[in-house]
Amino acid sequence: MKTNVKGLERVVRIAAGAVILGQVMGVYSVFEYGIVDEVVGVVLLGTGVLASCPFKSVLGLGSKKAPARSPAAKKPAARRKPARKVAAKKPAKRKAAPKRRRAAR
Numbered sequence: 001m002k003t004n005v006k007g008l009e010r011v012v013r014i015a016a017g018a019v020i021l022g023q024v025m026g027v028y029s030v031f032e033y034g035i036v037d038e039v040v041g042v043v044l045l046g047t048g049v050l051a052s053c054p055f056k057s058v059l060g061l062g063s064k065k066a067p068a069r070s071p072a073a074k075k076p077a078a079r080r081k082p083a084r085k086v087a088a089k090k091p092a093k094r095k096a097a098p099k100r101r102r103a104a105r
Contacts, residue, residue, distance in 0.1 A: 001052040004061070010048050017045030 005013065020041035047053040 001050065002057060003051045004056050005047055005051045005053050010051055013044045013048030017041045017043070017048060021045065 018041075020037055024037045024041060
Protein backbone atom coordinates (compact mmCIF):
# COMPACT_ATOMS: atom_id res chain seq x y z
CA MET A 1 0.00 0.00 0.00
CA LYS A 2 1.16 3.47 -0.82
CA THR A 3 1.51 5.86 2.10
CA ASN A 4 -0.73 8.87 1.47
CA VAL A 5 -1.66 9.93 5.01
CA LYS A 6 1.11 11.77 6.80
CA GLY A 7 1.82 14.04 9.73
CA LEU A 8 -1.00 15.89 11.41
CA GLU A 9 -3.70 14.20 9.33
CA ARG A 10 -2.55 10.80 10.57
CA VAL A 11 -2.62 11.91 14.21
CA VAL A 12 -6.08 13.43 13.80
CA ARG A 13 -7.42 10.26 12.17
CA ILE A 14 -6.12 8.05 14.97
CA ALA A 15 -7.48 10.37 17.66
CA ALA A 16 -10.89 10.78 16.00
CA GLY A 17 -11.21 7.03 15.43
CA ALA A 18 -10.33 6.28 19.05
CA VAL A 19 -12.79 8.89 20.35
CA ILE A 20 -15.65 7.61 18.19
CA LEU A 21 -14.96 4.00 19.15
CA GLY A 22 -14.73 5.01 22.80
CA GLN A 23 -18.11 6.70 22.63
CA VAL A 24 -19.64 3.59 21.06
CA MET A 25 -18.30 1.48 23.93
CA GLY A 26 -19.71 4.01 26.40
CA VAL A 27 -23.20 3.63 24.88
CA TYR A 28 -23.25 7.24 23.57
CA SER A 29 -23.66 7.32 19.79
CA VAL A 30 -22.71 10.18 17.48
CA PHE A 31 -24.93 8.88 14.69
CA GLU A 32 -28.47 7.54 14.90
CA TYR A 33 -27.37 3.95 14.51
CA GLY A 34 -24.50 2.54 16.55
CA ILE A 35 -23.15 0.41 13.70
CA VAL A 36 -22.31 3.57 11.72
CA ASP A 37 -20.20 4.82 14.63
CA GLU A 38 -18.32 1.55 14.76
CA VAL A 39 -17.62 1.54 11.02
CA VAL A 40 -16.49 5.18 10.93
CA GLY A 41 -14.31 4.70 14.01
CA VAL A 42 -12.66 1.56 12.66
CA VAL A 43 -12.06 3.14 9.24
CA LEU A 44 -10.50 6.30 10.73
CA LEU A 45 -8.39 4.34 13.18
CA GLY A 46 -7.29 1.86 10.52
CA THR A 47 -6.31 4.45 7.92
CA GLY A 48 -4.42 6.40 10.56
CA VAL A 49 -2.49 3.40 11.84
CA LEU A 50 -1.70 2.05 8.35
CA ALA A 51 -0.96 5.58 6.98
CA SER A 52 -2.84 4.69 3.81
CA CYS A 53 -6.33 5.64 2.68
CA PRO A 54 -7.75 3.68 -0.30
CA PHE A 55 -10.33 6.40 -0.98
CA LYS A 56 -7.59 9.00 -1.38
CA SER A 57 -5.67 6.65 -3.68
CA VAL A 58 -8.71 6.21 -5.95
CA LEU A 59 -9.20 9.97 -6.18
CA GLY A 60 -5.47 10.54 -6.73
CA LEU A 61 -5.10 12.63 -3.60
CA GLY A 62 -2.22 12.47 -1.19
CA SER A 63 0.02 14.52 1.01
CA LYS A 64 1.56 17.30 -1.03
CA LYS A 65 5.23 17.05 -1.83
CA ALA A 66 7.57 19.99 -1.70
CA PRO A 67 7.89 21.71 -5.10
CA ALA A 68 10.85 20.58 -7.16
CA ARG A 69 13.82 22.90 -6.99
CA SER A 70 15.29 24.30 -10.17
CA PRO A 71 18.81 23.15 -11.14
CA ALA A 72 20.14 26.63 -10.40
CA ALA A 73 18.77 26.45 -6.87
CA LYS A 74 20.52 23.14 -6.23
CA LYS A 75 23.97 24.68 -6.56
CA PRO A 76 25.57 25.43 -3.25
CA ALA A 77 25.76 29.07 -2.35
CA ALA A 78 29.05 30.81 -3.01
CA ARG A 79 31.28 30.54 0.00
CA ARG A 80 32.35 33.64 1.74
CA LYS A 81 35.96 34.21 2.50
CA PRO A 82 36.70 33.26 6.05
CA ALA A 83 36.98 36.18 8.39
CA ARG A 84 40.51 37.23 9.17
CA LYS A 85 41.66 36.08 12.50
CA VAL A 86 42.71 38.94 14.66
CA ALA A 87 45.73 38.09 16.67
CA ALA A 88 45.13 38.42 20.34
CA LYS A 89 47.01 41.35 21.77
CA LYS A 90 49.73 40.40 24.16
CA PRO A 91 49.65 42.22 27.44
CA ALA A 92 52.08 45.11 27.49
CA LYS A 93 55.28 44.37 29.32
CA ARG A 94 55.74 46.35 32.45
CA LYS A 95 58.88 48.34 32.60
CA ALA A 96 61.07 47.26 35.41
CA ALA A 97 61.37 49.83 38.15
CA PRO A 98 64.86 51.29 38.48
CA LYS A 99 66.90 49.49 41.08
CA ARG A 100 67.31 51.39 44.30
CA ARG A 101 70.74 51.83 45.62
CA ARG A 102 71.41 50.98 49.13
CA ALA A 103 72.47 53.85 51.20
CA ALA A 104 76.03 53.65 52.35
CA ARG A 105 76.33 53.31 56.08
